[in-house]
Amino acid sequence: MKTFRSDFLWGGATAANQYEGGWDEDGKGPSVADMCTNGSHTSPKRITASFEEGVLYPSREATDFYHHYEEDIRLFAEMGFKCFRLSIAWTRIFPTGMEEEPNEAGLAFYDKVFDQCKKYKIEPLVTISHYEMPYALVEKYNGWESRECIDCFLNYCKVIFDRYQNKVTYWLTFNEINTGTMPMGSVLSLGTVKGYTGTMIGFPDKPQVRFQALHHQFVASAKAVKLAHEQYPQFLMGNMIAFITSYPFTCNPDDMLEAQKKMQMNNWFCSDVQVRGAYPFYAERYFEENHIHISMEPEDEQILKEGTVDFYTFSYYMSNCVAKAPDEKDKIGGNLIGGLKNPYLKASDWGWQIDPKGLRYTLNEIYDRYRIPMMVVENGLGAYDKEGEDGIVHDTYRIDYLREHIKQMKEAVADGVDLMGYTPWGCIDLVSASTGEMAKRYGFIFVDKYDDGTGTLARKKKESFGWYQKVIASNGEDLE
Ligand code: BG6
Numbered sequence: 001m002k003t004f005r006s007d008f009l010w011g012g013a014t015a016a017n018q019y020e021g022g023w024d025e026d027g028k029g030p031s032v033a034d035m036c037t038n039g040s041h042t043s044p045k046r047i048t049a050s051f052e053e054g055v056l057y058p059s060r061e062a063t064d065f066y067h068h069y070e071e072d073i074r075l076f077a078e079m080g081f082k083c084f085r086l087s088i089a090w091t092r093i094f095p096t097g098m099e100e101e102p103n104e105a106g107l108a109f110y111d112k113v114f115d116q117c118k119k120y121k122i123e124p125l126v127t128i129s130h131y132e133m134p135y136a137l138v139e140k141y142n143g144w145e146s147r148e149c150i151d152c153f154l155n156y157c158k159v160i161f162d163r164y165q166n167k168v169t170y171w172l173t174f175n176e177i178n179t180g181t182m183p184m185g186s187v188l189s190l191g192t193v194k195g196y197t198g199t200m201i202g203f204p205d206k207p208q209v210r211f212q213a214l215h216h217q218f219v220a221s222a223k224a225v226k227l228a229h230e231q232y233p234q235f236l237m238g239n240m241i242a243f244i245t246s247y248p249f250t251c252n253p254d255d256m257l258e259a260q261k262k263m264q265m266n267n268w269f270c271s272d273v274q275v276r277g278a279y280p281f282y283a284e285r286y287f288e289e290n291h292i293h294i295s296m297e298p299e300d301e302q303i304l305k306e307g308t309v310d311f312y313t314f315s316y317y318m319s320n321c322v323a324k325a326p327d328e329k330d331k332i333g334g335n336l337i338g339g340l341k342n343p344y345l346k347a348s349d350w351g352w353q354i355d356p357k358g359l360r361y362t363l364n365e366i367y368d369r370y371r372i373p374m375m376v377v378e379n380g381l382g383a384y385d386k387e388g389e390d391g392i393v394h395d396t397y398r399i400d401y402l403r404e405h406i407k408q409m410k411e412a413v414a415d416g417v418d419l420m421g422y423t424p425w426g427c428i429d430l431v432s433a434s435t436g437e438m439a440k441r442y443g444f445i446f447v448d449k450y451d452d453g454t455g456t457l458a459r460k461k462k463e464s465f466g467w468y469q470k471v472i473a474s475n476g477e478d479l480e
Contacts, residue, residue, distance in 0.1 A: 001414045003476070009123060009420055010472040011083030012076060012427020012444070013378050015130035015175065017059050019430040020089060022066030026105035029095025031132040032143075032191050033059040036200070038436040038451065041350055044199040045436035047187055056453050058431045058438070063447040064457050069113050071459060072428055075445055077120035079465060080472035084122050085377055085423045086113070087130035087175065090156055097134030097152045102159045110160075114167035124168050125377065125423065127240065128157060128224065130175035131433060133191035143191025144213035147297075153220040157227060165232055172313055172377070173221035176242035178270040180214035182336055188433070190214065200434075211292045218273050219300055222307025236310045239274040240377060242336055243267055243314040243366070245358045249323035249330070249340050258324045266337065268369070275312060275370045277305040311420060312370055315378030316405075319345070319358035335434070350382055350440060356404035363412035363419065373418045378425040379405055382432065382440040385462065393446050393462040402464070402471075403479045410476060424468075428459070444468050 017033035024030070032047065038056045039045030048055070065072060065086075076084055090097060092106035117124050133143055134152075141148050179185035183205040186192045190213040196203060221239070228235040246262040248255035264282050272280040278301065287294065320332065320339025330340040333351035345353040359379070367374060381401040385393045402424060413419050426442030429449065438451050444465040449455035470478045 009083035011081040011423040013085035013423040016089035017132040021061040021064040023060040027103040029091040073116045085125040087127035096136035125170040142194040157224040172240045225307040238311040241314040245319035249321040254324035277308045311373045313375045313377040318352040319355040356408045360408040367417040380425040380442040
């Protein structure tokens with residue numbers, strides 16, 4: 001029976017906007033994430049149109065990778081990481097996104113990071129854009145609503161491809177590009193929030209703007225992939241999808257159709273474009289019914305066709321249920337969109353339903369559809385961690401979560417799925433994307449940083465650190 005390949009990319013995942021800090025150091029400009037306040041499970045974070053005095057902006061310092069990268073990568077190496085997923089902050093390279101020349105200090109920072117990875121034979125997996133559009137592009141163009149952003153993005157890609165061509169092989173264009181199919185995507189990834197001050201959830205949704213902006217991201221992504229394939233044949237280019245597996249709430253055919261529709265528009269739509277190179281057949285009816293008209297340039301179809309990715313990556317945290325006529329009492333939250341409670345599953349403290357077998361199901365579904373190598377680049381349990389009397393966080397609940405998911409990945413590999421690697425999310429504590437809080441922790445490494453912005457930023461291994469070290473050393477055989 002097949003098991004994990006010998007060169008399986010075990011590692012961990014982070015993103016600059018939630019981890020790096022140093023938001024205004026060495027010439028970096030503000031990004032959308034730098035304009036977001038803190039929040040909590042019950043009180044949503046806000047985006048502000050200008051900085052407000054006395055308000056906490058958690059991404060500004062985050063957990064300070066900027067000044068801790070040497071120590072952190074050393075710890076990742078101690079865990080045995082083969083791969084480290086990080087994002088480059090666009091605004092560190094082009095502070096407004098529109099400069100002619102890049103910011104050398106920003107480029108130099110990632111040189112040091114990649115050199116440190118190389119020292120430990122850790123393969124960087126770089127997300128080019130992870131929820132961190134330059135805020136200046138929001139102010140000038142209303143973010144990705146404007147086609148101008150495609151060129152700005154391409155300039156950025158040209159610079160980083162050229163600079164890091166001998167240091168980075170694996171690239172992902174846009175993190176969770178499919179958030180653009182959901183209202184929350186306007187703030188998180190599309191930057192179509194010019195002048196808006198308010199909560200992320202309350203942002204007045206405009207599907208026409210959202211899907212036009214998403215089209216521009218598709219073209220930008222395809223152009224970046226095409227450029228890489230033409231000039232840097234050693235690069236491997238991937239997409240990245242937030243996969244939110246939807247089950248029908250009952251076997252009522254109406255619920256079945258509802259689930260199929262959700263799977264199409266939330267999960268498959270973007271990767272059909274990025275992997276197959278064209279808008280899927282079901283888009284036409286969706287656009288018609290939702291009064292969406294995508295304006296395209298004549299060359300766009302060809303660009304999409306030529307810019308298809310080499311591998312498919314996704315985040316997987318949970319699954320949910322959907323129904324044609326949902327009952328309020330069955331509702332539950334979740335990653336990016338809520339859903340209905342599944343009576344067979346338990347949920348995290350944030351209401352995300354824990355479903356390891358759903359990961360095996362999902363891996364099979366994706367591989368069956370696309371038949372290209374895949375990677376799980378985010379997975380994990382956001383939980384309240386507390387130090388025990390011995391000063392160590394005994395996060396056995398996190399170990400249980402990860403163990404069960406790894407078991408199911410192994411099953412999927414035995415099923416025949418071509419899986420390249422696994423990078424659990426927030427391998428070191430960082431700021432939550434949805435709530436802006438520190439209390440929702442994912443890491444194998446605890447960072448002394450709290451919701452009120454205080455903390456020494458000291459790093460400490462949790463119990464899961466040693467456990468994951470054994471998992472990697474045994475290539476996924478020793479899960480106890
Ligand atoms: C994914 C994002 O949606 O989920 C990450 O790519 C995010 O940026 C992660 O942090 C976990 O979500 P949250 O809201 O718990 O931070």
